Amino acid sequence: xxxxIKIAFRNLxxxxxxxxxxxxxxxxxxxxxxxxxxxxxxxxxxxxxxxxDSMLGHMQIHRKGYVSSLDNLPLDKTIDAKQMKxxxxxxxxxxxxxxxxxxxxxxxxxSNYMETTNIKVAGINPKDESIVTPLLTSRIKxxxxxxxxxxxxxxxxxxxxxxxxxxxxxxxxxxxxxxxxGQNLKIAGIVESVVGPxxxxxxxxxxxxxxxxxMDKPEFSEIxxxxxxxxxxxxxxxxxxxEIVEIKNKEGxxxxxxxxxxxxxxxxxxxxxxxxxxxxxxxLLVAIVLISILNVMIMAxxxxxxxxxxxxxxxxxxxxxxxxxxxxxxxxxxxxxxxxSIIGVILIIATKFAHITIAFGRxxxxxxxxxxPFDQMALITLVSTIVAVLASLQPAIKASHMDPxxxxxxx
Numbered sequence: 001x002x003x004x005i006k007i008a009f010r011n012l013x014x015x016x017x018x019x020x021x022x023x024x025x026x027x028x029x030x031x032x033x034x035x036x037x038x039x040x041x042x043x044x045x046x047x048x049x050x051x052x053d054s055m056l057g058h059m060q061i062h063r064k065g066y067v068s069s070l071d072n073l074p075l076d077k078t079i080d081a082k083q084m085k086x087x088x089x090x091x092x093x094x095x096x097x098x099x100x101x102x103x104x105x106x107x108x109x110x111s112n113y114m115e116t117t118n119i120k121v122a123g124i125n126p127k128d129e130s131i132v133t134p135l136l137t138s139r140i141k142x143x144x145x146x147x148x149x150x151x152x153x154x155x156x157x158x159x160x161x162x163x164x165x166x167x168x169x170x171x172x173x174x175x176x177x178x179x180x181x182g183q184n185l186k187i188a189g190i191v192e193s194v195v196g197p198x199x200x201x202x203x204x205x206x207x208x209x210x211x212x213x214x215m216d217k218p219e220f221s222e223i224x225x226x227x228x229x230x231x232x233x234x235x236x237x238x239x240x241x242x243e244i245v246e247i248k249n250k251e252g253x254x255x256x257x258x259x260x261x262x263x264x265x266x267x268x269x270x271x272x273x274x275x276x277x278x279x280x281x282x283x284l285l286v287a288i289v290l291i292s293i294l295n296v297m298i299m300a301x302x303x304x305x306x307x308x309x310x311x312x313x314x315x316x317x318x319x320x321x322x323x324x325x326x327x328x329x330x331x332x333x334x335x336x337x338x339x340x341s342i343i344g345v346i347l348i349i350a351t352k353f354a355h356i357t358i359a360f361g362r363x364x365x366x367x368x369x370x371x372x373p374f375d376q377m378a379l380i381t382l383v384s385t386i387v388a389v390l391a392s393l394q395p396a397i398k399a400s401h402m403d404p405x406x407x408x409x410x411x
Contacts, residue, residue: 008327011300022296023336026388029288030340030380031347036281038348038370040274046368048230048271052261053135054194055201057101057224059237059260061087061244066221067259073107073120075176078219083247083255087223090243096236098226101128104209105221108173110153110202115161121151121171121202123209132226136191143189150188152203158190165189171204175214183212233260282383289336289384293329293391300328301395309402318400325396326389333388337381348372 012019052058063077079087084102091097104123109116126145129136137145143165146152151171153163163169165187172182185204193200210218227236237260245254262268311321348370356368 005327008324008331011324011328012331015300018296018299019332022292022332023339025292026289026333026336026384027340027343029285030337030384031344033281033285033380034341034344034373034377035347035351037278037373037376039351039368040278041373042368042370044271044274047267048261050135050194051265051267052226052230053133054139055133055136056261056264057132058227058230058233059225059240059258060264061223061225061240061256061258062221064253064255064257067257067264073105073221075106075174075213075219075221078104078221079223079256080219081217084218084220084223086247087244087256090240091223091225094236094239096227096229096232098228099128099131100223100225101125101132102206102218102220103129103222103224104206104213104218105201106173106209106213108171110157110161111170111172112161112163112167113170117157117161119154119157119171119202120200121173121204121209123204123206125206129203129224132224139192139194140189141192143187146188146203146205148205148207149186150205151185152189152191153187154193154200154202155190156193156200157202158187163187163190171212173212177214179214181212181214183208233262282380285380286383286387289333289387290391293332293388294394296332297325297329297392297395300325301399312402322396322400325399326392329388329392329396330385333385333391334381336388337384341377341381344377345372 061079063079066074066077069077079102088100091100101124105120106123107118107120110119126147130145140152141155143152151169153169157163167187168184169187170182171185172180175181185208191203204212206218225240227233237258241258244256244258247255249255262271312318349372351370
C-alpha cells in the first residue's frame with residue numbers, strides 16, 4: 001500500500017500544472033460554499049434575532065383558532081385566569097423557558113380630538129415584555145418605555161396624525177359585549193415599525209387594557225415565550241404542545257395550540273429560500289469536483305496506456321492498478337478541499353474584521369457577524385473527497401481492465 005501511495009503522489013507530481021489547476025478549481029468551489037454558508041447564515045441569524053427579539057418572542061401560545069383569525073383580533077378566543085395559571089405551571093417547570101409575557105391584543109380607534117385613525121394595540125407588562133422581546137426598547141425612536149396611563153405609538157401613526165411624545169390621545173375600543181369604551185392616554189414614546197404581523201402595533205400597559213376592555217378579570221390573547229437557546233425551539237415546541245393538549249374543553253377537545261416564530265413570521269419563507277440556495281451551491285460544488293476529477297483521470301489513463309500495459313505485463317494485479325488511480329483522485333479531492341477550506345476561513349475572518357453592516361428598519365448599522373462553519377467545512381471536505389474517489393472509479397476500472405498486449409502496442 002505504501003508503494004501505491006508513493007506512485008500515486010509521483011503521478012500527480014508529473015503533471016504539476018494540471019494537478020494544481022484541478023486543486024485550484026476544487027478550492028474555488030469550496031471557498032464559494034464556505035463564504036456563502038457563513039454570510040447567509042449570519043444574515044439569517046441576524047434577521048431571526050431582530051424578528052423574535054423585537055416583537056414575536058421565540059414562540060407563542062394561543063387559544064385554538066386565534067391565529068387563523070389574527071387580523072380580526074377576536075376577544076372571544078382568550079386565555080382566562082384559571083387557564084393562565086395552568087399555563088404558568090407548565091412554563092415555569094420547563095428549564096428551557098427563560099421568560100414569558102402575557103398580552104392582550106385589540107383593535108380600535110385612536111383620536112387626537114381632531115383626527116381619528118385605526119390602530120392595533122397590545123396590552124403588555126413592560127417588565128416581562130422587555131425580557132421576552134429585549135429589542136423592543138431599541139425600537140423606541142423617541143420617548144421611553146411606557147408606564148400605566150401611557151401608550152407607545154407606531155411611527156407611521158404619529159407621522160400621519162402629527163403626534164408628539166407627551167401629547168394626550170384617546171383610545172377607543174369595542175369590548176367583548178360589543179359596547180364601546182374610551183380611555184385617555186399619554187404618548188410615552190414612538191416605536192419603529194418592523195416587518196411582521198405585530199410589527200406595527202401600539203403598546204399600552206396590561207392594566208390599562210383590562211380597564212378599557214371592561215374586563216372583570218384579565219383574559220389574555222396570547223403568551224409570548226423566550227427560550228434560553230433558540231436552537232432548542234423545535235424540541236420545546238413539541239414538549240409544550242404535548243403538555244397543553246391535556247387542557248381540554250367540555251367536549252374533550254384541546255383548547256390551546258403552540259406556534260413557533262416560524263409559523264407566525266413571513267420571514268421563515270425567506271430563511272427556507274436561503275437554505276435552498278445553500279443546497280444548490282453544495283450541489284454545484286459536487287458537480288465541479290466530479291467533472292474536474294473525471295476529466296483529469298480520463299486524461300491520465302489515456303496518457304499512461306503503455307505504462308499500464310507494462311505494469312500489467314510484469315504481473316501487477318488489476319486491483320492494485322485500480323487502487324492507484326483511486327488514490328490519485330482521492331488526493332486531488334482532499335488537497336483541493338483542504339486548500340479551499342484554509343483560504344475560505346481566512347476570507348471569513350477578513351469579512352468579520354471588515355464590519356459589514358446592513359439596514360433593518362431604522363437600524364442602519366446592524367453588523368453581519370459571520371461565524372466559521374466548522375461543521376460545513378468538515379462536510380465539504382468529506383463530500384469532495386468521496387466524490388473525487390467516485391469520479392476516479394470509472395477511469396480506474398478502465399485502466400485495470402486493459403489488455404496488456406493491446407496497451408503495449410498503443411501509439
